[in-house]
Amino acid sequence: MESGEMKLVTLHVNGRPFRRAIVPSTTLLEFLRDEIDLTGTKRGCDMGECGVCTVMLDGKPVLSCLLLAAEAEGAEVTTVEGIARGNELHPVQEALVAHGAIQCGFCTPAMVVNAVHLLERRPAPTREEVKECISGTICRCTGYTKIEKAILAAAGGDSGEGGKEA
Amino acid sequence: MRMPPFRFERPAELRQALDLLRELDGAGNGYVLSAGGTDLVPMMKSQPVSVGSLISLTKLKALGGIRLDPGKSLSLGALVTLGDLSSDAAVRETFPCIAETAGKIATPQIRNRATVGGNLLVDNRCIYFNQSEQNRLAHTPCFKAGGETCHLVPKTARGDDPLCRARFVSDLAPVLLLLHATIRIASTAGERSLPLRDFHLPDGISRNRLGRGEILTRIDVPLPGPSAGVLYEKLRIRNAIDFPSLGVAVSLGRIPGGGTRFGAALTGVHTRPVVMQVDEAARGSREESVDSLIAGISRAVTPFRQGFFPPDYLRKMIPVLIRRNMEKLLRKA
Ligand SMILES: Cc1cc2nc3c(=O)[nH]c(=O)nc-3n(C[C@H](O)[C@H](O)[C@H](O)COP(=O)(O)OP(=O)(O)OC[C@H]3O[C@@H](n4cnc5c(N)ncnc54)[C@H](O)[C@@H]3O)c2cc1C
Ligand code: SF4
Ligand code: FES
Ligand code: FES
Numbered sequence: 001m002e003s004g005e006m007k008l009v010t011l012h013v014n015g016r017p018f019r020r021a022i023v024p025s026t027t028l029l030e031f032l033r034d035e036i037d038l039t040g041t042k043r044g045c046d047m048g049e050c051g052v053c054t055v056m057l058d059g060k061p062v063l064s065c066l067l068l069a070a071e072a073e074g075a076e077v078t079t080v081e082g083i084a085r086g087n088e089l090h091p092v093q094e095a096l097v098a099h100g101a102i103q104c105g106f107c108t109p110a111m112v113v114n115a116v117h118l119l120e121r122r123p124a125p126t127r128e129e130v131k132e133c134i135s136g137t138i139c140r141c142t143g144y145t146k147i148e149k150a151i152l153a154a155a156g157g158d159s160g161e162g163g164k165e166a
Numbered sequence: 167m168r169m170p171p172f173r174f175e176r177p178a179e180l181r182q183a184l185d186l187l188r189e190l191d192g193a194g195n196g197y198v199l200s201a202g203g204t205d206l207v208p209m210m211k212s213q214p215v216s217v218g219s220l221i222s223l224t225k226l227k228a229l230g231g232i233r234l235d236p237g238k239s240l241s242l243g244a245l246v247t248l249g250d251l252s253s254d255a256a257v258r259e260t261f262p263c264i265a266e267t268a269g270k271i272a273t274p275q276i277r278n279r280a281t282v283g284g285n286l287l288v289d290n291r292c293i294y295f296n297q298s299e300q301n302r303l304a305h306t307p308c309f310k311a312g313g314e315t316c317h318l319v320p321k322t323a324r325g326d327d328p329l330c331r332a333r334f335v336s337d338l339a340p341v342l343l344l345l346h347a348t349i350r351i352a353s354t355a356g357e358r359s360l361p362l363r364d365f366h367l368p369d370g371i372s373r374n375r376l377g378r379g380e381i382l383t384r385i386d387v388p389l390p391g392p393s394a395g396v397l398y399e400k401l402r403i404r405n406a407i408d409f410p411s412l413g414v415a416v417s418l419g420r421i422p423g424g425g426t427r428f429g430a431a432l433t434g435v436h437t438r439p440v441v442m443q444v445d446e447a448a449r450g451s452r453e454e455s456v457d458s459l460i461a462g463i464s465r466a467v468t469p470f471r472q473g474f475f476p477p478d479y480l481r482k483m484i485p486v487l488i489r490r491n492m493e494k495l496l497r498k499a
Pocket of ligand 3: 042043044045046047048049050051052053054063064065066
């Protein structure tokens with residue numbers, strides 16, 4: 001097959017349409033980072049194993065490195081750039097900062113997306129639900145505990161001080 | 167990581183999709199089918215050759231939905247995601263083990279795209295095949311990669327059956343096998359239906375009986391299942407992300423004429439899923455039945471060193487997991 005064949009797609013990202021000509025093998029991750037310069041979503045393993053490329057597709061967390069951009073046509077994509085309201089951070093983002101749950105920060109955009117989705121569904125999650133929600137995203141720095149505490153605190157269920165270590 | 171180029175098609179109707187496959191086959195053009203793409207996309211990223219066309223099945227309504235026909239069957243569309251499967255009320259009510267098993271696969275993000283059909287068709291795994299391009303370049307290509315050698319069992323020669331021992335890894339297959347699921351497959355010639363237990367093949371390359379031009383449409387699970395149900399336990403290092411190093415499903419039910427039927431099915435330790443049932447009536451005591459089930463099913467599998475767990479350990483864990491879960495079912499029965 002001729003390698004140069006392009007496809008015109010329109011993707012809705014963070015409430016805005018983006019129309020681009022892409023090669024059909026372009027992943028959503030490549031579309032976000034390389035076509036429309038939304039580099040908040042990270043490229044880690046690019047093979048589905050680390051979860052740092054997580055975005056929401058129609059409100060559900062998915063791995064953008066495993067999804068073809070063309071498959072996202074007709075759906076609403078939400079990236080970490082679409083979470084804050086202007087300069088006002090989402091409570092999850094505030095809590096991650098406040099709890100020292102960000103070290104190198106590479107997993108953070110994915111953790112934010114995971115947590116925002118969880119709190120939309122379960123405003124007062126249990127620690128087990130928080131663990132489950134971040135279980136598909138690897139953090140090589142924090143040891144996860146601070147991330148769990150931050151998400152629980154964002155939900156108002158934990159001061160971040162007294163939470164029991166699991 | 168760029169995938170080799172392909173043409174992208176997303177037909178809106180099953181008929182259209184089947185016609186398209188026939189056309190491509192007729193013209194000798196290659197294609198791959200994609201549902202959630204969570205198995206296919208990583209595979210294509212490590213593959214240097216173009217597949218021709220990628221046909222996305224994601225718009226096909228005929229492949230969607232969970233339909234409960236009370237007293238008769240639970241019908242799962244091939245495109246139902248593992249996430250939906252794990253949370254669906256009808257599934258949780260009729261076959262909680264299906265929901266629980268779906269929830270143990272991969273990660274939450276993957277389950278939001280991965281489908282039940284794709285899970286039954288997931289490619290077999292081998293440490294010599296599922297590797298980075300760099301790692302694979304260090305070896306000569308094996309049979310599964312189109313070469314003429316096997317690194318896992320070096321004495322293998324072309325013509326041997328199986329040619330490839332890459333292991334079957336689907337978590338849902340053993341559970342659906344013990345539930346006597348049947349699958350429906352569509353082509354331009356019409357629809358055929360076959361028991362899941364006749365679907366998988368004992369070779370890591372040919373893998374199953376899905377033919378060219380065919381699409382898996384639905385999985386039907388007859389009601390009621392075994393009276394005491396089915397349990398599934400998955401052995402792996404991490405409680406998320408990891409494929410099963412060994413997956414064990416057990417079932418406990420009554421035989422129509424009286425007596426107990428013990429079932430077990432395994433994944434992760436052979437080229438295909440293996441399922442076995444033993445009837446207590448024919449065997450004397452309960453212990454003897456379970457022993458003979460364990461002995462029989464252990465003989466039917468060949469675990470290799472494929473990661474952290476050595477094969478001897480995997481062999482020892484088969485009876486452990488079967489007994490542990492059978493006891494749970496017996497306590498419930
Ligand atoms: C990090 C990671 C961890 C994983 N862990 C697990 C695990 O623990 N257990 C497990 O079982 N799997 C696991 N998987 C594999 C995979 O995600 C699942 O098996 C999933 O269910 C595959 O479904 P899919 O819809 O994404 O398949 P796809 O990738 O879309 O397709 C898989 C194969 O099936 C074919 N196919 C799909 N649907 C149809 C259809 N309706 N008709 C005909 N052909 C079809 C495709 O052509 C392809 O060959 C993992 C994958 C990753 C990346
Ligand atoms: S078992 Fe199959 S995949 Fe593994 S090295 Fe041999 S031919 Fe290749
Ligand atoms: S970059 Fe997508 S899972 Fe690692
Ligand atoms: S903060 Fe470094 S990977 Fe999570």
